[in-house]
Every structure is written in C-alpha cells, then in structure tokens.
Amino acid sequence: MSRTYRMIVVKKSKKITPHLQRVIFTGDDLADFPENQESGYVKLLFSNDGQAINDRDRVGEEKHLKRTYTIRSFSREENELIIEFSLHGHKSGPASTWAELTKPGDKILIAGPGSTKLVNNQSDWFLLAGDMSGLPALCCNLEQLPKNAQGYAVIEVISELDKQTLKMPDGIAVKWIINNKPGENSDALLNAIKALSWKDGNPYIWVACEFDSMKKIRHYMKNSRNIEQENMYISSYWKFDRTEEQHRIDRRIYLETPLFIQILWKIITRFQKFRFLKR
Ligand SMILES: Cc1cc2nc3c(=O)[nH]c(=O)nc-3n(C[C@H](O)[C@H](O)[C@H](O)COP(=O)(O)OP(=O)(O)OC[C@H]3O[C@@H](n4cnc5c(N)ncnc54)[C@H](O)[C@@H]3O)c2cc1C
Numbered sequence: 605m606s607r608t609y610r611m612i613v614v615k616k617s618k619k620i621t622p623h624l625q626r627v628i629f630t631g632d633d634l635a636d637f638p639e640n641q642e643s644g645y646v647k648l649l650f651s652n653d654g655q656a657i658n659d660r661d662r663v664g665e666e667k668h669l670k671r672t673y674t675i676r677s678f679s680r681e682e683n684e685l686i687i688e689f690s691l692h693g694h695k696s697g698p699a700s701t702w703a704e705l706t707k708p709g710d711k712i713l714i715a716g717p718g719s720t721k722l723v724n725n726q727s728d729w730f731l732l733a734g735d736m737s738g739l740p741a742l743c744c745n746l747e748q749l750p751k752n753a754q755g756y757a758v759i760e761v762i763s764e765l766d767k768q769t770l771k772m773p774d775g776i777a778v779k780w781i782i783n784n785k786p787g788e789n790s791d792a793l794l795n796a797i798k799a800l801s802w803k804d805g806n807p808y809i810w811v812a813c814e815f816d817s818m819k820k821i822r823h824y825m826k827n828s829r830n831i832e833q834e835n836m837y838i839s840s841y842w843k844f845d846r847t848e849e850q851h852r853i854d855r856r857i858y859l860e861t862p863l864f865i866q867i868l869w870k871i872i873t874r875f876q877k878f879r880f881l882k883r
Pocket residue numbers: 645671672673674675687688689690691692695696697698699700701736737738740741786787840841842843844845846847848849
C-alpha cells in the first residue's frame with residue numbers, strides 16, 4: 605500500500621439507507637489519486653481520542669489510529685472519491701462516529717490506495733456474500749461482472765430499510781438477510797449460503813464480513829465445497845467487540861499461527877480486561 609498521505613475534504617455526506625452513510629470527498633490531493641481502484645481501500649487517520657487527523661505535522665508526531673474503507677468509486681473528472689461507512693450504533697468507533705457527524709468542509713488524511721479485491725471474471729459463476737462493511741466492495745464487484753454472469757449475491761443488512769437497489773447482471777440473484785445484531789449471529793450468512801442451490805462449473809467465491817462469520821464460511825468452502833484458494837477471496841472486515849487494531853492482531857494469529865496458539869490467544873482475549881489489550 606502506498607504510504608503517501610493525502611488530505612481529502614468532505615463535499616457531501618448523506619445516509620443512503622439508515623445504516624449506510626455515503627461520503628463524497630474532494631480536494632487538491634486527489635489530483636494524482638490513481639483511477640480504477642474501486643474495491644481497493646484507503647486508510648483514514650484518527651487520533652487516539654477519535655478525532656480526524658487533518659494536520660500533516662501530526663502524523664508521525666503522535667501514535668494514530670487507522671481505519672480501513674473501500675474505495676466505492678473515484679472520478680478523476682469530478683475529482684470525487686466516494687466511501688460508504690456502515691453505522692453500527694452503540695458499538696461505534698472513531699470512524700463510524702466521525703462519518704455519521706461529518707459535514708462539508710471537514711478534512712481528514714488518508715493513506716493508500718491498497719489493492720483491489722475483485723473476482724476472477726473468467727469463472728463459470730459467482731457467489732458474493734457480505735455484511736454492511738463488505739457491501740461497498742461487493743457492489744464494486746457486481747458492477748464490473750460480465751453482462752452474462754450467473755450466480756448469487758447474499759447480503760446481510762441491519763434492517764429491512766437497508767436493502768438497496770443494486771446494479772448487476774440479470775443472472776445474479778440477490779438474497780437479503782436481516783440481522784439487527786451484527787456479529788452476534790455469526791451463522792446467518794453461512795446458513796443463507798448453504799441454502800443456495802450449487803450451480804455446475806467452477807465458481808468464484810467472494811466474501812467480506814465479520815471475523816467469526818468469515819471463519820465459518822472459509823471452513824465450509826474449503827472443506828465441504830473443495831474450493832481452491834485461487835478461486836476465493838474470503839476476508840474479515842471487522843470483528844465483534846474488537847477494535848480494528850485488535851481485529852488485525854486476531855486475524856494474523858488465525859491466519860499465521862498453529863491451532864494451539866490460536867486457542868491460547870482466544871483464552872487470553874476472553875480476559876481482555878488486561879490494560880495492554882484494551883486500545
Ligand atoms: C479491506 C477492508 C475494507 C473495508 N471497507 C469498509 C467499507 O467500505 N465500509 C465499512 O463500513 N466498513 C469497511 N471496512 C470495515 C471497517 O474498517 C471496520 O468496521 C472498522 O472497525 C470501523 O472502524 P470504527 O472506528 O467505526 O470501529 P472500531 O473502533 O474499529 O470498533 C469499535 C467497535 O465497533 C464494532 N464494529 C466495527 N465495525 C463494525 C461493523 N461493521 N458492524 C458492527 N460493529 C462493528 C467493533 O466490534 C468494536 O466493538 C473494511 C475493512 C477492510 C479490512
């Protein structure tokens with residue numbers, strides 16, 4: 605990921621559904637922002653007390669928090685970068701709180717972009733699944749599928765009113781799941797996926813959601829559906845009751861360490877009252 609920091613300025617902010625805030629950014633620093641990075645990500649910078657960092661001199665001076673968000677769209681012509689923030693209520697963090705309250709003229713530094721997260725369009729069919737954190741990247745994928753693409757989009761949203769009209773090929777069937785306690789029912793997405801009728805040929809599986817949910821879907825795809833690694837992108841975008849910093853550590857331990865360390869880590873995090881884990 606590029607380490608360049610760009611200052612971006614809020615041009616417009618509106619709720620597109622009750623739990624999804626679309627923020628349109630502009631600013632001189634976007635002049636050299638690369639095109640065609642939709643589905644990739646940027647990192648927004650916040651201070652430890654949750655304020656947007658909008659002074660370059662503060663980067664490096666103090667330890668800051670980074671929050672990862674999908675590039676929903678970027679237009680060089682309009683000089684506009686769009687990010688959609690899920691609003692997760694009483695369990696908010698600096699980024700979701702800031703997004704809900706932000707107004708035109710507010711500034712924030714971003715790092716990035718980081719790599720795109722796109723399906724392999726040569727696959728026979730597609731299964732895309734995600735919750736509201738993965739929805740922006742899932743939409744970027746749907747919008748770039750071939751016209752004749754076949755498959756499913758399984759989307760978990762917080763309320764009935766969070767359903768939205770999506771641009772996608774006619775051959776993609778959408779299944780909406782309502783879960784008003786995101787992260788607390790980590791079987792919801794998996795159960796909806798299991799209920800789909802599997803199509804012939806090689807699918808590409810694309811999933812972005814909560815950590816426990818991701819683990820279950822990954823296990824199912826590898827062990828019950830024999831999907832090879834190169835035919836899937838399954839990633840956790842957040843973890844229930846854990847900040848992004850904590851989630852990053854949990855994800856590394858899950859992906860990079862043996863099972864006994866994972867179990868030990870789970871026990872330790874159960875007792876996360878230890879001060880050093882509570883960042
Ligand atoms: C590659 C990538 C792309 C992403 N793109 C997007 C995007 O486009 N839009 C988007 O909304 N999110 C996106 N996310 C997820 C986002 O980075 C996290 O949700 C992040 O934790 C939000 O930061 P925060 O400051 O609001 O909360 P944090 O300070 O990180 O966490 C505070 C509390 O909020 C809870 N929480 C965090 N996220 C959620 C959530 N989605 N639902 C319910 N509770 C939550 C945590 O469990 C914790 O208890 C992406 C993540 C990755 C890795």
